[in-house]
Structure formats: C-alpha cells, structure tokens
Amino acid sequence: MESTLRRENIAIVFKKIYEAYPNEKVVGVYRMTTPDLLIRDPDIVKQVMIKDFDIFPDRGIEFDTDGLGANLFHANEKTWRILRNKLTPIFTSGKLKNMLHLIIDRSEHFIKYIENVIQTQTEQEVFQLAQKFTITAISACAFGLDIDITKQDNVMEMLMKLDKRIFTINYATELDMMYPGIVGKLGWSLFPADVKDFFHGLVKQVVSMRNGELTNRQDFMDLILELKQAKRVEEVQSPEKEENISIEITEGLIAAQAFVFYAAGYETSATTLGFMFMQLALNPEVQEKVAVEIKEVLKRHNDKITYEALQEMTYLERVLNETLRLFPVVDPLFRKVGADYKIPGTDVELKKGQTVLVSASGIHHDEKYWPDPSKFDPDRFTPEKSASRHPAVYLPFGIGRRQCIGMRFAKVQSRVCAVRLLQRFRLEPTEHTPRELRYNPDRIVLTIIGGCKLNILPRE
Template sequence: MITLSILLALVLGLIGYIAYSMRQSLSYWQQLGIPCEEPDSKSGNITGLGSTRSFADIWLHTYKKFKGTGPFCGFYWGRGANVFVLTPELAKLVLIKDFNKFTDRGFYTNVKHDPLSGQLFLLDGHKWRSMRSKLSPTFTSGKMKLMYPVIVRVGEELANMFAKMQKEDPVIEVKELLARFTTDVIGTCAFGIECNSLKDPNSEFRVMGRKALTDVRFGPYARFFVNTFPNLARFLRVKMVPDHITDFYMRIVRENIEYREKNNIRRNDFFDMLLDLKNNKLMKSEDGQSMSITVEELAAQAYVFLIAGFETSSTTLSFALYELAQHQDVQDRARQEINEVLERYDGQFTYECMSEMVYLNQIISETLRLYTVLPVLNRKSLVDYPVPGHPKYMIKKNMKVLIPVGAMHRDPDLYPNPDDFNPDNFAPEKVAKRDCIEFLAFGEGPRNCIGMRFGQMQVRVGLAYLLKNFKFSVCDKTPIPMQYNLASYLVSSKSGIYLRVDKV
C-alpha cells in the first residue's frame, strides 16, 4: 500500500512538473517584460497556420503590431521562445557585424543516416564553414558564364513552348510552365540530365522535383520533437527526407558520376564542379583541411541546388509576369530596353548583355521585394547576447532568431507605398543610398544565398525571352487579388496564375 502511494505521488508530481514547465515555457517573455502576443496553449503564436493564415501573414502581422516597441519582440513557435527581430539595426548585427555569434540556422540534420540532409542550407558549425568554403569557388561569375549557354538554350525552348501553347489558347497558366523551365535548367546544370519537362510535364525528374517539396516523412508534432531534441533524434536514427526521394536522387547522382567518369565527359556545369571536388583528394583549404567531398555530400549539394533553385526562381518569374500583366507601361518599358540591348549584340542573348538590362533587373528586384519567396531568415544564438544599447533585451544561448524579411520589405518607412509594384524602388541611385540590410531577398552576410548569381541569371534569361516575344495581360481567370498557399513555408500562389498571352 505504501509503495502504491509513493508511485501515485511520483506520477502526480511528474504531471505537476510537466504542467508547470508548460506554463513556464509560454510565459518566458511576459516574465521578462518583453512585448509579445499572448500565445495559444498548443500552437503558441502560429495559431491558424495553414487554415486561415500563412507563415508570411503571421510574420507581417507580428511585425506591424510590435514594430517600435524595441529591437525585438517575443514570439512562441509552438512552445519554443523565439526572438522576432523588429529593426534593421538588429538584423544587421545578427547577419553581418556579429555573425560569428549567429552562424547557425538551428535546423535538424542527420548526415550519417539521412545523406540528403547534409546540404549547405541546413548544415551548422564547422560542417557549414567547411562546405561553404568548398562550394564558393563554384559560384563565381566566371563559372556562371560557363553555364550561361545551357540556360539560354532552355530559354529558347521556353519561348517555343509558349508560342505553341498560345496558338492553341491565348490564356495560359504560367506558374507550372515556368516551374518546368527552371526544373530543366537546374536538372541540366546540377544533375547533367536532359529533363525535357517543358515538353513532358510528367517526366520523372519533374514529378520527383514536385515530390521533393511536398512529400514529408512526419507530421508537425513529430517534426517538433525532432527539432526540440535533435541529439536524441540522431541517436534514434531519425530521417527527415522520405526514402523514395533519397533513393531517386542518390541513384541518379551515382549513375551520372559513373557515366561521366567512364566516358571522360565534361560539361562545365555545376555537377562537373562537384565532381572536381570529389576527385581532388590533394587540394587543401587555407586551414589545411581537405577540399574533397564524398558522393553523399555531392548528392546533398546537388539536391539543395534543385529544391532551392527551381521553386524560388519559377515563383519569382510567375509573380513578375503577374505584375507586368497589370502594369502595361512597365512591361512596355522593359520590352523596349530588351530590344535595344539585343540590337547592340546583333540579337544574341550573350552573358554580357544581361547586365545591361538595368530596368529588367529592377523589375526582378521589385518582384522579390513584394513577393519575398523566403519571407523569414532563421538563425540561432551561440552565446548569451545582450542587444547593444538595450540591456533589457537578452538573446539567450541556443535561442532561435527570426528575421521577418518579407515584412520588412513591406515597411512604409523603408519603401514608400510598400504594397504597390514599383520597379523604380530599385533605380540605381536609390539602391546606392539604401543600406544593404533593407533588401534581404537573398539574405546578407557570410551566410547569404550562395546561388544568388545563378538564380538571378536564370530569371533574367527567362523573363527576357518571354517579354521579347510576348505581351502579357490579365484575363477573367487571373487571380486578382492574389490568393496565397497558406500551408507553404515559402510565398506562393494558392493555385495557377492564368494570363492572356499574345505574340508581339
């Protein structure tokens, strides 16, 4: 009887401790006097995510509500206390000036059992630094120039496909077609595969590319456990990438390596550069570390090149056409510039002519401002960090930091009339006066987007080919106002984007 009483007391004590801990976890910011929204007991401050609100909605709501209260406000992601950055000054400290204290993103990886999770975007600490130094030389302007002809060829195929479809019906759903364009570009450059998804929307590579973004191994509660207890999850050999995704990409990488090495083939693409890293066992970095990579590391970097490149670029392209269809004056000015530049280069889409299409690049930047595909940047504090000038505001070690770049891009103090599409926001003279931290579509600092040049290049080529040959306008099926996908971490449309397309 005594034993039973002791056991019952232990159980009740445990329940009480758990209940107390749960209450404490959702009162962290309140006890410190840091402004925050009252959290829901289950979802924290992300209530309604996927049903009534998107991630971008949540970031924008929080930013507008608490801007001006301090350098950051409190934010609960589930039961986790996060820092929600509210000022460009703090964003600059985290991303640039005090970067060494915020190098990590804090995402789960399990390189040993889940090889595709060993991608640059997810890696932290020394593994990230090592991989970044290995990959940086593959994204120089010189290497981009080598890959440029491949993108131009696929750009011609994109224009031909639009022409073919326009003959059948001038109303075209552009979102999926542009996703097939960027899939073909990256499939060719990152995997050396002629995907042909522009011609065949059901090609294996396109189907698997969609699955890489939509298929998940676990639901939200399991993902919360993994991110809360990463070391335990690795001990239990928990994998996040579904097996069919891993099997497919590992297979095509191994087949491609075998084919190129057996036949001594070089294509001057991203895959060639990764192969050079794999095979160069003697190359050392400045700190004496080997610059070579394993087959699994090669596959992970090719994989992230795909998932980070084709969706973000195709989304940017589709939103750019969506805005140009509603702003004919902007579209006409861009088309005139494209024709004038191409005339100077005898009608050839050369690598050099892209930099001369200044207004086209303004359109792309303004699209990325208004539709920031990755609307938040994640970092993790490696130390206890008192915010300079604000002694009350302490970012504790291992705390997650959220920088709501999409919300900052719609701040009227940074961009007048921020909800209007205005490429003149990125006129050269305005860019010269603007602090770099005020435009973060590609991040900033040592951990900015390593593929920025490549992403900009394929968007420029695709947009230039389309505007040179076609006029885009709205139709009855055009979604105005834009309806967004509430479940996606990225900013994307809820459904297809239909536009009227006429040959110029």
C-alpha cells in the same frame, strides 16, 4: 498556431507579428513551446547577420546528414564553412558565362513549348510554366541532363512529382520546435525517403555517365566529382587556430548538395518568375518599358543574349528586384546563437542555442523603409535610391556570409527566361488572374493558392 494548423503560410504569420509591434526593436515569440526572438530593427539585423556572424553561424534547422541534412543550406557551421569555400567557384562570372548557352538553349525550347500550348489555350498558369523552364535549366547546368520540355520526358515527370514531396511542410518541423534538435538526434529527415533515394540515384547516374572522371563542363557535378576523388576536404584555418577542420566526403553529403542545388535552383526562381509575370500583366506600362529595353539592348548585341547584354538591362533588373521585395519567397530567416548574447541597444539576453528570426516580408512592406509598400514600383531600385537605403531592409537572398550562394545564378536564369518570353509574347490578366492573393500554408516557400492564370499573346 495558424501556421501549425496550416491555416496560414509561416511567412505571413511572422509578417503579422512584425506589423503588430511597430515601435519595438525585437519581439519575443514562441514557436510551439520554444521561446525565440523576432528582430525588427535593421541595425540589429545587420549586427547579428554580419558583424556578429561568428556567434550566429547556424540556421538552427539540423537533421540527419544521410537524410540530406548535410546540404549547404541546412548544414552546421563546420560543414557549411568547408562546403561554401569549395562550391563558391561555380558561381563566378566566368562560370556563369560558360553556363549561359545552356540556359539560353533551354529558353528556346521553353518558347517553342509556349507557342504550342497557346495555339489551343492562350490562358496559362504561369507558375507551372516557369517551373518547367527552371527545372530544365538547372538540370542542364548542374547535372548535364538534357530534358526536352517540348516532348514527353520521364525525368521531367518524375521531377514535377517530387515538387510536392520536397516543398510541402511536414510535422517534423513542429516537433523540432517543441524539442529543439530532436530530429537530428533521432536521425530523422525533413524529407521523405523517396526524395533521398532519388538524389542518391541521380548522383550515381551522372557519375556513371561521366565514368567517374572530371569533364570540361566545369559544372556542379565536376565539382562534386572533384570532392568525391578527394574523399576528405579541410578548411585551412588562420594561424591563431590550433588545427584545421575537415569533413569526410560521403555519398550522403554529395547527394545532399545535389538536392539543395536542384531544389533551390528551380523552385525559388520559378516562383519569383511567376510573381514577376503576374505583376507585369497587372502593370502593362512597366511590361512595355521592359520590352522596349530588351529590344534596344539586344539590337546593340546583334540580337544575341550575352552575359554583358543581361547586365545592360538595368530596368529588367529593377523589375526583378521589386518582385523579390514584394514576394521574398524564402521567409522568415533563421539564425541560432552559439553563445549567450545580449542584443545591442536592448536589455534582452539570448541563451546559447536560442533562435532569432527576421521577417523579410515584414521589413519589405514597412513604410518606414518603402513608401507605399504595396505598390509595384521598380524605380525604388535606381542606383541612387539603393545606395541611400539601409543594407538590411532588402533581404530576398538573406544577408551576410550565409547569403544564398546561388543568387547570381538565379538572377541570370530568371532574366534569360523573362527576356525570351517578353521578346515574343505579351502578358495580359484574365478574369481568373488573382487580385487578392491567398498564400499556400502547406508550402515551405511563399506561393499562392491556385497559381496565376494569364493570357499569353504573340507580341507581333
């Protein structure tokens, strides 16, 4: 009810339920009138998300395919399997290396922008700053759009306006909780019509700019053009399966992928960067340790950011991981059971079509797995500690085959931004920096009300 009345963010609601039953492996919950199951035990999380994935392939949040519902995140099992196979190649290390120069170029514009704004006001809201960077980076890498953050840009203004339209929860979600599947059956969408129209238009614009032909960029839109030319794609099944499954490549399906790549590519990274900058300002000793590592690693690479240099910044990686532990921005995780299923180690039985949920925030703040869980401590992620930890107690990108496909891109994008910023600037808290966080109940992702203001000061 707290989430439905928009009094509390849904991630915090399920975190509180998780914490209220410390001795239970699973907890029965109602989302509106629909009975679901919250999983608390990491062994069961691993069983459901990995070992028995074929019984839990869907997220259980389906809506009109022409209304962007065929996107890789929300798509049903059939569509997801084919699209995942076709889109995975864009996130190989080779492709990320090819995109890196685009991200670096956007980061240089980002630094110029910061230099300009702090001349008049050193105190800045860092979540919005991070958004400006990630919007330009994902637009360049996915769509080949050159948005200059230092100048007035109509596309940037439009994308910033779309943010609320995309990430504000609407009551179609609650309706689907009361009557599971009704949103899809009625042909409705979880997103307003202008969001759908924008991404349909964006795809047409980029396709027109490329004359409908593949380029040598080998980016997201090249993959989309390849799919568009194929008109229909299929998944090759194993020999024991009787026939292959296929999907038609429609304009709606293409627009849906553009939507999810853009939305997930900028918002989750921007929010994570905002939380990371806040924690670095509040923990100056950690910030200086990161700054020293950046300087030392870049010195070995002729002061150039390379893919290999980013991999060597292991302490920065720990800082990013610890930020994601404290603030898993996509939470809770959902899976719909495809057949009647008995939860291992319990007497609980699920009926086909029911949904299980996992509270990433609950698990990430459980002192059984994370001693002193509210403390910001990047050294939780040393190789030794990470290797000894249960694989299902760290879930910022999900786990198993439906883990976030863009995880590696998100980490590269975030690290480039952090490197550029900490090379040039020092972050300090102000009297307006929040110490007690109030999470926004209207947002799909975990964000804080009012953002976070920090002083951004030249390092030299």
